[in-house]
Amino acid sequence: MDEESIIRQCQEGDLLAYRAIYERYEQPLLRTALRLLGQKQDAEDAVQEAFLKLYRSINNFKRGSKLSTYLFRILLNSCFDILRTRNRAEFADTETENLPYYSPHESRFNIERAIDELPHQMRICFILFAVEEFGQEEIAQILDKSLGTVKATIHRAKARLRSLLSDSVMEVKA
Amino acid sequence: MSCNKLKKYELGKISSAKFERHARECAICQEKIRQDVQLMSMAKSLQEEPIYAPQLWGRIEESLHKEKEEEKERERLQGEGDMSAAGAIRGRAFRFKFFPLLPAAAAILVAAGLGIYFGLRALSTPPSSGLLERQALAKIEKIEREHMKAIEELEKKALPRMASLDQEMMLLYRDKLETINSQIERCKEALASNPANAHIRHYLLAALQDKKGTLAELLSYKQEKSM
Numbered sequence: 001m002d003e004e005s006i007i008r009q010c011q012e013g014d015l016l017a018y019r020a021i022y023e024r025y026e027q028p029l030l031r032t033a034l035r036l037l038g039q040k041q042d043a044e045d046a047v048q049e050a051f052l053k054l055y056r057s058i059n060n061f062k063r064g065s066k067l068s069t070y071l072f073r074i075l076l077n078s079c080f081d082i083l084r085t086r087n088r089a090e091f092a093d094t095e096t097e098n099l100p101y102y103s104p105h106e107s108r109f110n111i112e113r114a115i116d117e118l119p120h121q122m123r124i125c126f127i128l129f130a131v132e133e134f135g136q137e138e139i140a141q142i143l144d145k146s147l148g149t150v151k152a153t154i155h156r157a158k159a160r161l162r163s164l165l166s167d168s169v170m171e172v173k174a
Numbered sequence: 175m176s177c178n179k180l181k182k183y184e185l186g187k188i189s190s191a192k193f194e195r196h197a198r199e200c201a202i203c204q205e206k207i208r209q210d211v212q213l214m215s216m217a218k219s220l221q222e223e224p225i226y227a228p229q230l231w232g233r234i235e236e237s238l239h240k241e242k243e244e245e246k247e248r249e250r251l252q253g254e255g256d257m258s259a260a261g262a263i264r265g266r267a268f269r270f271k272f273f274p275l276l277p278a279a280a281a282i283l284v285a286a287g288l289g290i291y292f293g294l295r296a297l298s299t300p301p302s303s304g305l306l307e308r309q310a311l312a313k314i315e316k317i318e319r320e321h322m323k324a325i326e327e328l329e330k331k332a333l334p335r336m337a338s339l340d341q342e343m344m345l346l347y348r349d350k351l352e353t354i355n356s357q358i359e360r361c362k363e364a365l366a367s368n369p370a371n372a373h374i375r376h377y378l379l380a381a382l383q384d385k386k387g388t389l390a391e392l393l394s395y396k397q398e399k400s401m
Contacts, residue, residue: 027221031225044229044233055238151185
C-alpha cells in the first residue's frame with residue numbers, strides 16, 4: 001500500500017493503517033529512540049507516545065509531506081519529553097570533556113559508544129544522517145533547523161567521531 | 175598539516191567537482207574520505223541488529239483504541255453542547271503529562287462548564303435567590319475587570335508565542351482557550367439580561383481565572399529547540 005493511501009486510511013480512523021506504519025518504521029523509530037534515550041523501556045515509551053501523537057495530529061498532516069519526516073519529528077519530541085522528565089544533564093548539549101577508551105576489535109560496540117559520546121544535537125543529526133540515512137534537507141525539516149546548521153552539525157559530528165575512533169578501529173596509517 | 179577543503183565541501187561552500195579535483199591531489203583529504211566511508215559503513219551496520227519489542231504494538235494499539243473511544247465520547251459531548259467536558263477530554267493527556275497543575279485547572283474548567291449548564295438552565299426561571307446586593311455586585315465587577323485587564327496583558331505576550339510552539343501544542347492550547355472563551359461569552363450573554371445572578375458571576379470568575387492561568391502557563395512553556 002502506498003503512503004498516501006495509508007495516511008488517508010489513518011485520517012479515516014482505521015487503526016490497521018497505523019499498524020502498517022508501525023511495521024514500516026518500527027525498527028528505525030526504536031533504534032533512534034534507543035540511541036537517544038539509552039534504555040529500551042524508554043525507547044518503547046517514546047515510540048508509543050509518538051504513535052499516539054500521530055493519531056491525534058494525523059489530520060494536520062500536509063499532503064505532499066513525507067510521513068517519515070513527520071513521524072521522526074514527533075518521535076524526537078517524545079524523546080525530548082522523556083529526557084526533560086528525566087532531567088538528564090546530557091540534554092544541556094554540553095561538550096564532552098573526557099573521551100573513553102574503545103576496544104579496537106569491536107567496531108559496532110565502538111561506533112555505538114562513540115555516538116553516545118557525542119553532544120545531544122550532534123548525536124541526533126548523525127544518527128538520522130548516517131544510521132537512518134535521511135537526507136540533510138529532511139533532517140532540517142525534522143529538527144526545524146536551517147540546512148546550513150544541519151550540514152555544520154553533521155560535519156562536526158563526523159569530525160568528532162573520526163577523532164574518537166582514529167586511535168582504535170580506524171588506525172590511520174601514515 | 176591540515177586541509178579544510180572537505181569541510182568546505184560538506185558545508186556546500188565548494189562544488190563536488192571542485193572538491194573531487196582537489197582530493198585527487200590531496201593526501202589529507204583522501205585519508206579523511208577513507209575514514210568517512212569507514213565511519214558511515216560502521217554507522218549503517220547499526221541497522222543490522224534488530225531491536226526486539228514484541229509487546230510494543232499491543233501497547234500502541236491499546237492506547238489508540240482508548241484515544242478513539244475518548245474521541246467518540248468527546249464528539250458525543252460536543253453534540254450535546256457540553257463543550258467544557260469535551261475540551262477536558264481533548265487535552266487530558268497533554269495536561270497531565272506536561273503540567274502538573276493542570277488537573278486543578280481542568281477541574282475548575284469542568285466545574286465551570288457544568289455550572290454554566292445548570293446556571294443557564296436556572297435563568298429560565300425568575301431569579302428568586304442568589305441576587306447580589308448592589309455593593310457586592312460592584313465589587314465583583316471590579317474583580318472581573320481586573321481579571322480581564324490582566325488577561326489582555328497576558329494575551330498580548332502569550333498569543334504571539336503560540337505560533338512558535340510545535341503544531342500539536344499550539345492546537346491544544348488553541349482548543350483550550352477557545353473553550354474558555356466560549357464559556358466567558360456564554361456567561362456574559364447570560365449576565366446581560368440578569369447581571370445580579372450570583373451563580374453565573376461565580377462561573378464567569380472561574381473561567382476568567384482559568385484563562386489567566388492558561389495564558390500564564392503558555393508564557394512559561396519552553397520548547398526545546400536549541401541546536
